[in-house]
Amino acid sequence: MTKNSLSRRALLYGTPVLAGAAALTAAEPAMAAGSDTSVVSPKDYGAVGDGVTDDTAAVQRCLSQGRAVDFGGPDNVYLITNTLTVYRSVPQILRGHGATIKAGAAVNLMRLGRARHSLDGLNFDGTSQPGGVGVIVEGDAQYSSIVNCRFTNIGASGVSVSSGAHHVTVTGCFFDHCGHGSTVADNNYRSSIYVADADFCAVTDNRVLNCNWGIIFRGDSAAVGINFYTCQSNVITAVSPPVAISQGISNRHGRNGKIADNTVVGFDDNSIDCWGCNTITIAGNSTKGGKDGVFVGDPSSSNIVVNGNTFNRPQRGVRVLSQETVTPALVIGVTIVGNTITEPTDGGVQIARNNLSQVTGITVSDNDIxxxxxxSYGVKVVNAELVRVLGNRIYRPLQQGIHLSGVDITEVAHNTVSDAGYQTPNTYSAIDIVGSNRVTARDNVAYGNAKHAVAITSGVGMTVTGTRWRSLGAGGISNGATGTVLADNVQL
Known part of the structure; x- marks a missing residue:
């Protein structure tokens, strides 16, 4: 075996040379290139790797013959004008060590199919073509992995994982200016990473910069969804100025997903969007800008936990909304706990129902807003029921600290509201309850600029107990409801 062939093999496998390959000599390069136990290079098949010569045919011959392919390092740039296919029925290992596959036309650069394949250390340069995906993982390439690769100036998505390609991993990769191609109309392919109807996939530890959309997980139907996926420890930043309606991490019909420890910055729409999702954990993320730090709802959604995130200058930190009109939706079982929301331009947490849909069983607890x-507000709840607003700390809203309208069977307890009606003293109340029934407000504290600690305009079945307030305008409790229970409410 040649010295170069031995070094490539050692890099790929990290194990001693097999005894059966020891008989190969420098005089037998063709035999080495064609053996499943050898490491081959595109240059063994005539590729030049100068970034100018069209190497499509030579690289494809190499991929069609070699089970383990070494692209040779950063000095090698392979210009291609047609899609490379990794379609052998045995797993193939492709290592680049910084070598580049460069687009000479608006084509998909590589497709993986038929087996479990591995890409490591390859660069994909889309040369700002108007279209074309970097790497497509076909549905029959389950368990494939894309590790430590770079995707720059790709017209469409850097990586697209097709329906049925379960257990695919994309980790430690770098994406820059992907999804900006002028001929790409589908928002799914305007993302840097797109995972469609593939279960148990993991997208972790990637840097996704200057993107159109960030990372997309899509299930085609509510009945099946996209299941048991992980999106963790990615840095995702939008191009500046951001593209209209773009989202950082977009989830549709997600099931049993984990979205954790990501940084998401600068998108026009929601930083993290969960449309019709069930059993999703959203924890430890940090976002900046956008409409909602986290959005949950539209169609039926359930069992979502939004925990320990930091949202900086969104329109809203968290929004839960049910508004389907054709088939009334049910959004139920959302827990929003332990988050920090800083300078929201609309408000901290908004929960609302529109049309004939229903929002119920929502908990907003222990958040710093x-x-x-x-x-305008800290927490706003409109037309929902069975909501609990507990132990939150709300500072200097321009209007109400907590605003309830049209709610039923709701508990507001152990919250602290500072300076409701900031900049307009004695105008807005710390806790404002309008047109609602069966609300319990207990053991809340209000101080500063507010007009009232608790103000109720109408409704039945209200209870207001244990309120503490100081330095308020008109006074502590304003009650316009019928039969309200008032007890142990004290000015400090």
Missing amino acids: HVAGAG
Whole structure:
């Protein structure tokens, strides 16, 4: 075996040379290239690798023959004008060590199919073509992995995982300016990473910069969805200015997903969007800008936990909304706990129902909401039921700290509201309850600029107990409801 062939093999496998291959000599390069136990290079098949010569045919011959392919390092740039296919029925290992596959036309650069394949250390340069995906993982390439690769200036998605390609991993990769191609009309392919109806996939530890859309997980139907996926520890930033309606991490019909420890910055629409999802954990993420730090709902959604995230200057930190009109939706079992929301330009947490849909069983607990005069409210709940607003700390909203309208069977307890009606003292109340029934407000604290600690305009079955307030305008409790229970409410 040649010295170069031995070094490539050692890099790929990290194990001693097999005894059966020891008989190969430098005089037998063709035999080495054609053996499943050898490491081959595109240059063994005539590729030049200068970034100018069209190497499509030579690289494809190499991929069609070699089970383990070494592209040779950063000095090698392979210009291609047609899609490379990794279609052998045995797993293939492709290592680049910084070598580049460069688009000479608006084509998909590589397709993986038929087996479990591995890409490591390859660069894909889309040369700002108007279209073309970087790497497509076909549905029959389950368990394939894309590791430590770079995708730059790709017209469509950097990586697209097709329906049925379960257990695919995309980790440690770098994406820059993907999804901006002028001929790409489908928003799914305007993302840097697109995973469609493939279960148990993991997208982790990637840097996704200057993107159109960020990372998309799509299930085609509510009945099946996309299941048991992980999106963790990615850095995702939008191009500036952001593309209209773009999202950082977009989930549709997600099931049993984990979205954790990501950084998402600068998108026009939602930083993390969960449309019709069930059993999703959203934890430890940090977002900046956008409409909602996290959005949950539209069609039926359930069992979503939004925990320990930091949302900086969104319109809203978290929004839960049910508004389907054709088939009334049910959004139920959303827990929003332990988050920090800073300077939201609309408000901290919004929960609402439109049309004939229903929102119920929502908990908003132990959040720090620093409105800081940037937005109107801390927590707003409209036309929902069985909501609990517990132990939140709300600072300097321009209007109400907590606003309830049209709610039923709702508990507001152990919250602290500072300076409701900031900049307009004695105008807005710390806790404002309008047109609602069966609300219990207990053991809340209000101080600063508010007009009232608790104000109720109408409704039945209200209870207001244990309220503490100081330095308020008109007074502590304003009750316009019938039969309200008032007890142990004290000015400090």
